[in-house]
Amino acid sequence: MVSRYDRRPAFEQVADALRERITGGEFAPGDQLPSYSQIEAEYGVAVTTAQRAIRTLKAEGLVEGHAGKGNYVRQERKIVTLSASFVKPDVNGTWTTWRAAAAEQGLKGSQSIDEATQVAPPSEVADALRLPDGELAVVRRRTMYLNGEPVQLADSYFPVGIAEGTALARAERIPRGASALMAELGHRVVECDEFVAARMPTAREVQALSIKEGVPVIEIFRVSKAAEGRPVECEIFVLSADRHRLKYSLPGC
């Protein structure tokens, strides 16, 4: 029952009560929550208030709704741990190790190359690649899939001088991997900086990765450098946070 003497909003009181019943174990992952009419009766609020309470739980990623069936406690998703060791520039490209990391966890990794074209790069990319103002870059956009579901967007940016005329600038698979090709072209990557951030997805990302309500994305901004710190590639990865986890191993010195 909602207390009228509590100054907190009713929908929040109801949300808190339900959240507690979930975390307390009364409702396990996969269980159906009380229907709106039940909440209405049980807590003495209007339907729309009950709906708002449920909506805040959805925004927290705790609950998901299915029209005509009910609201359910969200299942724990399988989590793929991506090891950052894959950036080691020596042997593998991102793609090879992406597939390997997925296979390790019993999942099938695949990718599509959606586009390869010249664009005006975002300013952070231009900065990272040390491109003069207004200069274009080659972008190569890929989507990564796990068991056929799109889970990651990967955009690679190259200075035009590096990618132009090579397979990097065409929307087709690169047989031995982009890493190997870069090395052959004289841009062997020897060092990476990786910046990790989290935020709510854009509408485009929600669409492309079928991200559920209340699930953030992890954004990785990676700058790859050849000898003497010369930046040769800049990648932006966007991963849905409920399916990924990053692993960084920092060995002792």
Place this chain on the structure above:
Amino acid sequence: MVSRYDRRPAFEQVADALRERITGGEFAPGDQLPSYSQIEAEYGVAVTTAQRAIRTLKAEGLVEGHAGKGNYVRQERKIVTLSASFVKPDVNGTWTTWRAAAAEQGLKGSQSIDEATQVAPPSEVADALRLPDGELAVVRRRTMYLNGEPVQLADSYFPVGIAEGTALARAERIPRGASALMAELGHRVVECDEFVAARMPTAREVQALSIKEGVPVIEIFRVSKAAEGRPVECEIFVLSADRHRLKYSLPGC
């Protein structure tokens, strides 16, 4: 104007339109958005629908509301880049380098030690520390501040055998740093594994870190190991994602 022939919900059409006007530059960060009555008139929807549209933009972290004043495009927040090099086990503890990283960006870092006690650790922590079932651990809970604002929660878990009777188990500052103390106690850290995830904050975290609507948190799970891979400490960091960015540098081999 909302189209009745578009099957997408009206609140979403309005949200999209406003989002576009924001990203298109019509409303710059800090600008006030149209009031609900203006939206009502302009798009031909009910007030509550306008409110719902604005609420979805808030959930995306794009907009923030101030009762009695208006809704505003959220300002870009200063972002603190935390370099993961700080885990290098040789010289510094987390605290020293936290303060240094903040100072580098012109901010004042501080911390409070909120609690040091024995608890039943979360199962991931028990696993990471290889504790037998049901065994307690010493937890040391800290809050980190930037310019006086709480921005990060840091919980360190130790096996009881390591921490009991030492300063680690007391809620007081450790003069030369926890790292140094660990080393003196014969548990010099030589290796770390770090797992990075993102999710929406819990109610407690919203409260403790005054996290705004629509802002996720970054959670770092760090396992520190002494010689021969023996785990000696397990830390959980929770950072509000709008103020932090992690940096990992991966040197070539």
Place this chain on the structure above:
DNA sequence: GAGTGGTCTAGACCACGCC
């Protein structure tokens, strides 16, 4: 006091799942 955001309600309609 006028305008603003924040909340709440009652009542309505739709689409979907299931029997």
Place this chain on the structure above:
DNA sequence: GCGTGGTCTAGACCACTCA
């Protein structure tokens, strides 16, 4: 056909800001 979630509306009240 009934119960479910999802959406929309009109109208109400409160707290806050600002002139």
